[in-house]
Amino acid sequence: MAYMHIGKDFVPPDVPGKVTGRIKYAEDYARDGMVYARLLTSPVPHGRVVAIDASEALAMEGVFGILTADDVYPDGEPQSPGLKVLTNEPTLMGEPILAVAAIDEKTAEDAIAAISLTIERLPFVLDPLDSLQEGGADAYNGGNTYIFREGFAEEKWTADQVASFRSGNEPTAEALQSWEYGDLAAGFAAADFVHETTFSTAGYPHMSMEPRSAMAYWENGKCYLHGTSQSLSAIAEPMAAIVGVPLEDFVFINEATGGGFGQRARAGSIPSMAIPAKLSQKINRPVMMRVTREEEFTIGGARQGLQGWIKVGFKTDGTMSAMDMYCISDNGGKGGGGDANSAAAGVSALYQTEAMRFRNTSIGTNTGHRGAQRGPGENQIMAVMAPIMDKAAEELGLDRLEIRKLNAAQNGDVSGPRSTPFTSAYMPEALQQGADQFDWEGKKSRARQTNGSKVRGFGIGQGYHNAGRSGMDGIVRLMPSGRLQIHNGVGNLGTYSYASTSRAAAEVLKMEWENCDVVTGRTDRHLPITSPQDGSNSIFTNTRTCFGAAQDLLAKMKEIAAMDLGGDVADYDVDGVRVHQIADNTVGMTYAEVAQRGIELGGKFSGEAELPEELNTLTALSVSRLAGSALMGIYHDPRHSNNPPGFTVTFMEIELDKETGKFDILDLVTIAECGTVVHPQGLANQLRGGAVWGIGLSALERHLYDPQNGLPASSGFWQSKIPTYLDTPAEIGTGWVDLPDPENPVGARGIGEPSMGAVSAALNAAISDALGGHMFDAAPVTTDMIVNHIAGISEDATPLAQNNFRG
Amino acid sequence: MNPKLTRRRFIKGVIASGAAATSTTIWYSANGQSRPAGAVERMIRININGQMRNVDVAPQETLASTLRYKLGLTGTKLGCNRGECGACTVLVDDVPSYACSVLTHSVKNMRIESVEGLESANGDLHPVQQAFVDELSPQCGYCTPGQVMSAVGLLRSNPNPTREEARQGMAGNICRCGSYDSYLNGVMRAAQIG
Known part of the structure; x- marks a missing residue:
């Protein structure tokens, strides 16, 4: 169909402001009479505030007021696992306890130093399996897990059950969450190749470039809040509720947001913006709260880590006949997420598994706040699955591209526990387009070729997310x-x-x-x-x-x-x-x-x-x-039917140095299958950005905590290292299938999240290929893991370790 | 010396913050909000975007703080405030520099250029800015002013870089959106239209 605008590039109205610095983010605003808030945060990973004596601080010149959890929650803190505005019951290091407003930040800091905080240190835990084991510490007051509509609960396994899981065996405990479709036993019985393994994927922080600073003032009974969000209107009503002001008296101002990636989508994931709003109301002055990089790490969110067991069966022709998945999901100190469920649903969608069982138990740890992060679940599991697909192809004598085409989603297919149909699906077309653009047939024979200490590896990845x-x-x-x-x-x-x-x-x-x-x-x-x-x-x-x-x-x-x-x-x-x-x-x-x-x-x-x-x-x-x-x-807009998918495919060639464990990406082509293309430049940006994120997931990013004191050791850009110019290829090839979806008036579907998953999958597969098919069953696969493997050293001192080094 | 900002207290603050030096302490010290008595001249003149500006600068004040909070030049962004991300990159005598890690007093005799100084008097964008618009290089845009300044600095020292040289030259700027490829497209286009 010929469009005037759809499928055409244009200059979005905010772009000139971004290249000139004119566009304003929350911290760029100022207001006459504005004062500054600083936070007193938890010095322990798990504790209970016993007493706060702020009398000396409040008597200091230039100090205007203090805001505590008692001010925010006069009827008591909500007994739920989500982030709170302020808390007397911190469950992660650095969680905000109180805020002080003063004439400048130095005075506010001095006032905080003058506050006497008495806090009871409580036992903490960093690895879900340590908490799950009987006698292990619980991350929360009231248990180590949260059951929807029931509350906190304690879930424990015997030491033998935990040890068996860490040793690579299927967990034997009953999971808290499960679904199943098809005849699993029959699926495995029909399989000619069955692969079974444990796996782990790391949690890591979102690290948006803009810290979540916020400024608020009240005028004529209305609250004006300059904040940061990826959902301008959607957070207005819940944010007004958190601030405690009627919606009609709340104005949220957010011209630009310096990165979201899932953790600024909803008011509940950025409640800290209510601090300047409530302080401003209390002291009747505009309040600016600048958030530091460390504070952004603490309350800024992180991807859930997964510790899992997986068993996959393939028929002789390559059809995935059965999949059994069991996950322990790291809920961190606050929040949680549905990564494991999405991971399983993603496998079902991408590989059209004939029979499937999913089980999951979510366990809290006193580590970073968890919540949705770009392709939560799908993008981790695709990194685990891609080498398994290659292994199956090798065992069954199939081409790696062909086994993926054989299992690919097409129009009329369904997925997930409710057998939900896709609105449309063209994965075989995406795979072929990617193969052609990459020249898979011409290049694949170079796999595992060596040049001195360097060896070539090839990977094909696929990504998926429900996208509409x-x-x-x-x-x-x-x-x-x-x-x-x-x-x-x-x-x-x-x-x-x-x-x-x-x-x-x-x-x-x-x-x-x-x-x-x-x-x-x-x-x-x-x-x-x-x-x-x-x-x-x-x-x-x-x-x-x-x-x-x-x-x-x-x-x-x-x-x-x-x-x-x-x-x-x-x-x-x-x-x-x-x-x-x-x-x-x-x-x-x-x-x-x-x-x-x-x-x-x-x-x-x-x-x-x-x-x-x-x-x-x-x-x-x-x-x-x-x-x-x-x-x-x-x-x-009335409710639409069915599942609008975003699909991606990536082809990648790497050269891995077996002496250093370092690899270079020589070629990367990534293809979108997202219906009609609305904005080609924007789509290309999402594909390139997703590629960078996929490299981070599969090679670089992970939470690290000091096991003795629970201190985060990855709070900066360089500790949980996000990819840089030098970690990513100088050019990323992009393309799109561009076939319309019938459930959208211009034929379009979304793509932002799967753009990452296909690349994380392709990279893990390419590393495995370069190492002769060795599977780490993990993400990230870091250089130390590669070097240890080549040296024949055990990769896992603590198998399935979370929030710590594996070795 | 400010009795409230002693070296001991600074170090205590660093220790109390955990594994890495917290920027909390640096925040307030950098914002020039302390009032130390001493011999250091506070009212200085700096050359910013071709204009001489009088500004009251504390001894330990960073250039990023001076630009943002004294001169209202908020195009210079603070992503980390500790020399990790490059969002605050400005040019000091044509050299890309992290404004969060430069003391303003140390550059008072140098030419400082921030993103606000690149447009021509008639409002035309600098070739790098125009190329970044044409290539849709920014995503969230928070790192963009720093990327622009690094690109301008790179092209002044190397007007016709190869893509690999551009990649190396821009490597001090992080983009969490992962827009590196699009920024490099912009740098190469800017070099062409220069």
Whole structure:
């Protein structure tokens, strides 16, 4: 289909501000009379505050006030595992206990130094299996796990059960969570090759470049909060609730966010923004809270680590006939996540496993706050699975590409415990496109070729994430000036989907992009609700809402024209400037004229009546404040059916130095299968960025904690090393299948998360290939692990270790 | 000397923070909010973006703090405040430098350029900025001003770098979004349109 905007590059409106430094992040703002907050954080990984004596601090010149957990939670802290604004019951080192506001940060620090904190040190634990073993410490007050709707609980295994698991055997304890489909026993009985192993994947921090600094002030009863978020409108209502202010009196300001990656998607993962808001309310001054890199590490979130056991069966033809997976998920000191469940669902989706069982038990540790991180679960497990697919291909005498094609998802396929159909799926096409672009047939014979100490390795990776939602709202306004204002609540964290999805509205109305404005950046610009910008959903979800709102506007334009100029609605069309009769295009109205007429007519035309019944709360509030200002298109998106997948494929060639364990990526091609491409440059950026993240997952990033004191040793960019220019290839090849999805009006699905998983998988497979098929069953595979393997040294002093070195 | 900011207290702060030197202590010392009595001249003139500016600078104040909190030049970002990430990169006599790790007093006789100084008087973007727009190099954008300044510094010393030279030249700047390839595309385009 020929589009005006979809599939075309453009300059998102915030890009010039990013290259000039003009765009403002939360800490770039200042306010007259602004004072500064600093945090007193927990000096222990697990403790209970016994007493706080702040009398000396509060008497200091320049100190304006203190905020404690008792102020935030006068009725007691919530007994849930999530992050709290402040706490008297810290379960991780560095968790904020109180905040002090002062004339400057030095004075605030001096005041904090003058506070007498009495804290009871409680037993702590860093490895889920250490906690799981009987007699092991519990990370939380009330247990080591949290059961939904029931509360904290204690889960223990015998020492023999833990030792058996660490030794590589299937766990024998009953799991807290499970699902199953198909006939597992029959699947394994039909298998000609069965692979069984334990595996571990590391937790590691998100490390967004912008620390989660925030500034707040109150004016005329309203709270204005400058913060950071990947979901501008979606966090407004829950954040207002955390601050304790009605939604109509809360303004969230967030023009740009310096990275999210899952941990700024929802208010519950960034409750620290409420600290300056509540302090400001208490002391009646604007409060800036600058967050340091260490604080960002502590409360900024981390990927869940997995300790697992897996058993996979393949038939002679290469079909994956059965998969059995058991995970222990590291819930860290706060939060938790569904990584293991997503990992299993991801395997089901990518490899179309005929029968499958999933079991999981989530256990807390006194380590970093866990939550969703780019492709949570899927991206770890794909790194584990790719070498297993290669092993199966080798054992069954199949080509590595062919075994993946054989198991690939196609249109009409289903996945997961509920056998959910895909909205569309073209994985075989993606695999072939990647193979062609990479020249798999021409290159694969070079696998395991040596040159001195160096050896070539090849890897094929696949990625998947459920990539689309519905049930959200859209608002567009045609102004008396003739310009189109597209209200968009997606956050601005660098995907540019806030702008690219808005182009679906311009597409419907055939308007030049220069005549359109994306209205975003702060909630008092009256935004519709949209899904949190996580789960790779924005492209699918928000093209639906923007398209729908524009369709509503288009219908109203035609109705007004028919009303004023005669004829039926069906007699009219638009050309981007005028709404006119199809038969005689001299009969018509300009967009400016029809907008003005809509305001005059009022009622449904200007958002004052006949609104969609199911509008969400924030949208309804925004519409009420915009009513009468323009000819309005308002839309509530009904629920769609089925699972819109984001698929990726990566082909990679590496050269690994067996003397040092270091490898160079010689070639990397990554292909997206995400429906119609909306914004090619944005998609390429997601593929390249995902590639860098995939390299980090499979080779570099991991939590490290001091086992004696529970101190984090990976709180900086260089300890849990994120990939740099020199860790990544100088060029990353990209491509896309570009076939439309029927559940989206412009055919699009999301891609941000699977862009990482395919690369993590390809890299782990390439390392394994270079080492003659050796499987580490882990991510990351670091240089020390490679060198130890080559030297014949045991890779695991403590098998399946989490939050520590493996060796 | 400020009685509240002794070397002992600084070291105690570092120890108390754990394994790495915390930037907490550096924050307040760097922000120039202490008022030490002493012989060091506080009101100095610095050459920033071609303009001489008078500014009150504490002895231990970093250039990043001066730029951001004294001169309102918030384009210079602080990602780590301890010389790890490069988000605060500015040019000091044409050399890319981490502004979080440079004391303002040490550069008072040098030319300092921040991202705000690159546009021409008529508002045209610098070739590096324009190339970064054309290539859609930024993602979240927080590291972008630092990437821009490193690229400008690189191209002044090496106007026609190979892609590998550009990769090495930009290696002091981290991008968590992983936009390295797109930034390199921008550097190479800027070198062409220079």
